[in-house]
Amino acid sequence: MKGSPDRVGFLRRLAECRSGNAIVLGAMAAPVLVSAAGFAIDTSQWFLWKREMQYAADQAAISAAWSLAKGISKTAYTTHAQQEFTSNLAITADFATTPTVDLVNYNNGTSNAVRVTASATRKLPFYGFVSGQSATVSVSAQASFAKGATYTSCIIATNATADGAITIGGSAVLKSGCGLAALSNSTNSIRVSGNPTIDVNYLMSAGGIDDWFNTNTDDVVKEYMTTLSDPFASLTPPTNPTKGTTYSCVKSGNTTVATLNPGTYSTITTSCNTVLNPGIYVIDGGGVTIRAQDAVTANGVMFVLKNGAYFKLNGGSSINLSAMTQSQLLAAGLTSAQATSLEGMLIFEDRNSTGNVSTLNGNSDSIINGTVYFPKSTLSFGGTARVTSRCLQITANMISIQGNVNMTSFCPTGMQTSTQVGTDAPSVILVS
Structure with missing residues (x-):
């Protein structure tokens, strides 16, 4: 060891x-x-x-x-x-x-x-x-x-700033069921006065809307929307250089009837029952006045209003107005693109017009089928008129519905009644 x-x-x-x-x-x-x-x-x-x-x-x-x-x-x-x-x-x-x-x-x-x-x-x-x-x-x-929700409406006011761009008053009955839209940024862009009966399902505005709707209806109210726009702003009205025919009442059996052909007129004022043949009627500087006692038939027509021209349909009038089809517009000399975009346009106020006040009053026998577009004018419904339609789209600078107006039928069930007026902004959320 x-x-x-x-x-x-x-x-x-x-x-x-x-x-x-x-x-x-x-x-x-x-x-x-x-x-x-x-x-x-x-x-x-x-x-x-x-x-x-x-x-x-x-x-x-x-x-x-x-x-x-x-x-x-x-x-x-x-x-x-x-x-x-x-x-x-x-x-x-x-x-x-x-x-x-x-x-x-x-x-x-x-x-x-x-x-x-x-x-x-x-x-x-x-x-x-x-x-x-x-x-x-x-x-x-x-x-x-x-995706942003799409909003449509059959009654649209295009004025950008006016208080009461859409005003409903008196004892008016408005049951369109297809919405109201005001492009005005006013705090009271859609206003109510009097004691109307309203059921439009929903209301939209670039500004504020009368609190009356929250108190008296169950309609959906959407205020201060930033995506509303004039759906017809890009359209250009057609012209018709043909000179209009002379208005003349001709005895026919027990009645007298005037017949007009398409063309350019300064004024059309009915003085008897009147038939307007299909085509484009340009009203330059004057207006169209349909008397209360006259029956008017105008199937397949478009009225183009220029230089301050107006359209006055008086209460009691018995009328049947319908817009041109695409094939009729093509036959009138419009291009395919124009015919597609203008199909269904019944009254078209030129955007360069000075504007005026137009009235659409009728009775239970009145039929208005198409789009009426007054971008510069106030469109007024008043008196005791009953305005019915096959399919009616109303767009104007300002809209006034007063008196005992009864507007309850805008389109038969299953047919298109509304035009897209805006969308909600799309949204994205990171969820995981």
């Missing part, structure tokens, strides 16, 4: 030596410390990749959702998502996969959300060195979208 005491003594002295203990402990702890440092670096690197890719996926989902909310095609929204994802990558740009973009259902909806998924695989500095394996980061983002 030679040398044993020395070895035992060495170990005893080593155990008692503080420096020796530190060396041993340091040597034993070195692998743990190196591993901890390596994993810390790897964890930081992994979270950096994860954070960058998650942000890129979020932005891609939002971009694609906005594309769909605005009605862009599937190919376009997928491309937008991929472009947005790539543009937000830096550290992972070289090894991230191309994102997968899918339409999914959200919150009981159908294909109303976009989901973007992607991954990136690469060796981390320490883990990759020790194991020889790569680490994968996977991300997913989902954004829901809603």
Whole structure:
């Protein structure tokens, strides 16, 4: 056992030596410390990749959702998502996969959300060195979208600032069921006076609406909308250079009848029962006046009002007015595009006209079928008139409905009565 005491003594002295203990402990702890440092670096690197890719996926989902909310095609929204994802990558740009973009259902909806998924695989500095394996980061983002609701109306006032752009008063009965819309930003753009009966389902305005509706009806009220517009603002009225025929009442059996052909007139004032043949009637500077005792038939016509011309249909008149069809407009010499856009236009006031006051009063036998458009004039309904129609669309600078007017039939069930006047802004929400 030679040398044993020395070895035992060495170990005893080593155990008692503080420096020796530190060396041993340091040597034993070195692998743990190196591993901890390596994993810390790897964890930081992994979270950096994860954070960058998650942000890129979020932005891609939002971009694609906005594309769909605005009605862009599937190919376009997928491309937008991929472009947005790539543009937000830096550290992972070289090894991230191309994102997968899918339409999914959200919150009981159908294909109303976009989901973007992607991954990136690469060796981390320490883990990759020790194991020889790569680490994968996977991300997913989902954004829901809603297209802006479309709003339609069959009664529209286009004045941008007027108080009482639509005024309803007296004992008027208005049960159109197809909405009222005022483009005025006035705090009282749709106003009520007297004791009318109103049921229009919904009201829209660029300004405020009389509180009367909240108190007296269950109609939906939408105020201070920023997306309302004149649906006919882009249209141009046609012309008709043909000189109008002379108005003449001719005896026919027990009645007298006047017959007119399309053309340009300064004034048309009925003095007997009157028939207007199909076509375009331009009224330049004067007006159309239909007397209470006269019956007027005008099927397939359009009245174009210029230079302050007006249209007055007096109470008691028995009339049947209907707008031109597309084929009739083509036959009158309009282009296909014009015929398509002007089909159904019954009265069209030229936007360059000085404006006037026009009245549409009738009785239970009156039929008005088409769009009446007075962008510069006030359109008034008054007296004891009953205005019925097959399909009536009313748009004017200002609209006044007073007296004992009864407006309850705007279109037969199942037929179009309203024109788009605005939309809500689309919305997008990042949901996961």
